[in-house]
Amino acid sequence: MLILASTSPYRRQLLERLRLPFRCLAPGTDERALCGERPADLAGRLAAAKAAAIALAHPQAWVIGSDQCAELDGHVLGKPGNRPAAIAQLQAMSGRTVDFHTAVCLRRGDQVLAAADLTRVRLRPLEPAAIERYLDAEQPYDCAGSFKCEGLGIALFEAIDSTDPTALIGLPLIALAGLLRATGHAVP
Template identity: 50%
Template sequence: MTLILASTSPYRRALLQRLTIPFEQVAPAFIEAVPGSMEATELVRHNTMGKARAVLADHPDATIIGSDQLALCGEHVLGKPGSIENAAAQLHMLSGQRVTFLTGLCLLTSAGERYETIPYHVYFRHLTANEIHRYISIEQPVDCAGSFKSEGLGISLFEKMEGEDPTALIGLPLIRLSQWLHPLAPA
């Protein structure tokens, strides 16, 4: 079985490596829809499935893993900030708030597909401007939904976290993926 991660994310690659199964990483030829273009859960599904289907088109005999993530804070849908200024604005908005991260996960073959959206909740402490500036200068989280890296110093920004799978917060829900891959893994 050829297993392919349909992502360029170094975070997803590092997470999948934890499972010690051989896989390839392929950049999907897919343009992601942006926050605001559709309802949040549909947006996550659209981007997750779109990336996986794009890779499956070029690798029809493989098993494809797709994933996408966004953050919800009240009425605001947040993706990757893309700049230091946007990261600071996101963290100011998230200060003292409960944020729900939606991570889409799919396992796709030419014979069928599995999909699930896995939520994870983070409660941010009240953050000062100095804390935000210091954090951003250290971790540069411009490529992370919500502008933090929970696997690094970002953990210090929280009061608490809630959810079934902490790896969903990083971007690839390994508990669910392991359950799906179990019957496919060689004995």
């Protein structure tokens, strides 16, 4: 049995690409950063915590936990939640490079495998009208960084530097496929 420790529709859609049967369960993990915790460490800790929370109740299942943190100037950019916060995030990122730390953890009982990805996104300079038009079109209020790179958000960028394009959406499938193969899953 394979379980995705997430209710994110984005992660579910990504995992469906691997054509393995799985189910989704909410891990109920507290996602607040610890005092002084670096964004990359936060992503790794939360991915592991999500997998552990579900693995505890399902010891025979392989559980996938994943988390992503956007970082600008050493600070975590969370999900904006609303339009004013999204405007503020996009204005802050305009013409700058933002790091996205994405971690994945695969766990069954005491067996734990993990991987991480760093994706750098360089946004073009964004005029206020462009930000408004984008938010009117896509409302990415549930996405770290206030954009959906798999949608119209791609028009906000000058470049993406990544070894795994799915990591920016929230689940690094290249790394995950390797972890799954290492545990005996038949991934094409």
